[in-house]
Amino acid sequence: MSRVVKLAVIPGDGIGPEVIAEATKVLDAATAGSDVTFEQTAFSLGAGRYLETGDTLTDADLASIASHDAILLGAVGGMPGDPRLKDANIERGLLLKLRFALDHYVNLRPSRLYPGVPGPLAEPGEIDFVVVREGTEGPYVGNGGSIRTGTPHEVANETSVNTAYGIERVVRFAFAQAEKRRKKLTLVHKTNVLVHAGGMWKRIVDEVASEHPDVAVDYLHVDAATIFLVTNPGRFDVIVTDNLFGDILTDLAGAVTGGIGLAASGNINPDGAFPSMFEPVHGSAPDIAGQQIADPTAAILSVALLLEHLGLDDEAERVTRAAREDIAERDGSTRTTAQVGDAITARLRA
């Protein structure tokens, strides 16, 4: 029985197209000869498209993307300080709009220190945890505004919105992850300052914890969590946290595990009502774009998350293994973006 997966591909800006070229190469190799076919549709979106047409994400784009089974995204965002992008906010108007419109309430970001990868820590120990970052609430909702804008009397507010509905579903997902892993879950928040939002997170984690007596639960303030990420990252198994804290912790976690060139992520709608979106954690890095020096590994590992999400566990496992083997043999010599993709593809074909 053959299966067709409709995949929306958004290469984006900067190094996005380069890393996505390798990611789709790997996807094709991983599924060649299997029962599943990926029907890929490319969407030209990002700063480039904005500069050409003035569009960030049209309703038609969004509807078309939403009709796919899954999304693979490279990176979006133009050159920082480009005056032509002054009034554009590609991140909010495109990336966050997709996450919110497609109800990607789980932003899943595994952090793993692969053998052989040089990182900044003197004694990293074993690092293998996942951050389950809430993706549709918190300070990211865009419920801010300002008065007397641009004057010495300006007041600008940003409101973090948090709901029991939104927290419970992501907390349940995180506990399910912990059950499949080392059965440890750490809530990260700032309950001593953000007492209302933090209090609700704490309450709901405690409630769901009672259904998972085998999962050990602890709590850290976000500031303390950053300390442990550099002094004892091995203490973490599953971290569940809000949108903003998750953003911060996962970049730090990426750095600690050898750089965000290796960090993959999934923006997941576990209910399946909307297509989930997989993307490297890194940005578009326009300063190094077009030079074939970007590391496509994070994009390739995002393909593994995509395959896993679609229930293609064998294929996911093969991609992860091929990438991991490639990483283990890196010796600091430089390869082009395509050479890394080719090497991982060759391992898959072998």
Next chain:
Amino acid sequence: MSRVVKLAVIPGDGIGPEVIAEATKVLDAATAGSDVTFEQTAFSLGAGRYLETGDTLTDADLASIASHDAILLGAVGGMPGDPRLKDANIERGLLLKLRFALDHYVNLRPSRLYPGVPGPLAEPGEIDFVVVREGTEGPYVGNGGSIRTGTPHEVANETSVNTAYGIERVVRFAFAQAEKRRKKLTLVHKTNVLVHAGGMWKRIVDEVASEHPDVAVDYLHVDAATIFLVTNPGRFDVIVTDNLFGDILTDLAGAVTGGIGLAASGNINPDGAFPSMFEPVHGSAPDIAGQQIADPTAAILSVALLLEHLGLDDEAERVTRAAREDIAERDGSTRTTAQVGDAITARLRA
């Protein structure tokens, strides 16, 4: 001409009293025989006081503290999870209340890797920067609330309030720091998501920058800043940032420079309308309290910041030097809290 400084001392909870005992010992030694006398008044505040009397910070306490010239604080906060503290929020009701009531709009947190100090980074390089954290606005204002609290339909909001007035004054302070240092200032925020607050921070930094053409200014998103703190902390000179981002970055910076046992801070009202408050960045660590194993160095370095703030530059310099010399000769052997204080005091007397 002799000068009397009225100093309010708040030892607080946990290891607070132990480290403050050493800090005041050092303060006495540093000013012995000089023209300045510190008249110290101790205030019993914190979880301990709350458990005894139910008070967190009475109006009378606050008025009395406010009538002093400066404040030295150890750490406040009870044992996490103590059921008797369930309804207390010592952090909000005491520490943050002092910072807000006394208009401590600059939270100054120097980060320095002292020679000989072991840290978590394999190749830390030279680390010497200060974080100028805004102290009276942002998500810390306590303008949050919830509806349907405790139910599956709860909605909890937290509002970050930011004013041009509040930002401009702290940004000016940060530029003045940069002028005295390596003339580099980095704004850290999350302008691509928190567009209103972030946009105002950016605008005001740009405006004040035009008055400081010799200061090099750059901008980092908070997530990227955490990466640089572990991969290239030497790139930072002065960081200016909001209250919450500053909280996170300074704990991480403390870890990177060998632990928050060394991190000092000042909650400063530069206008002098209210007394400024000096405290170690670390918390009350009730789990190790009373054992004489806490490192008093952060509290002692906070005394140096206090002396500097009062214009007692020579005394400040001597305390810093004595602490630094002591740090340089640490060989991993354990000394009691008092032994560290005594050793630094002995150097001052020498």
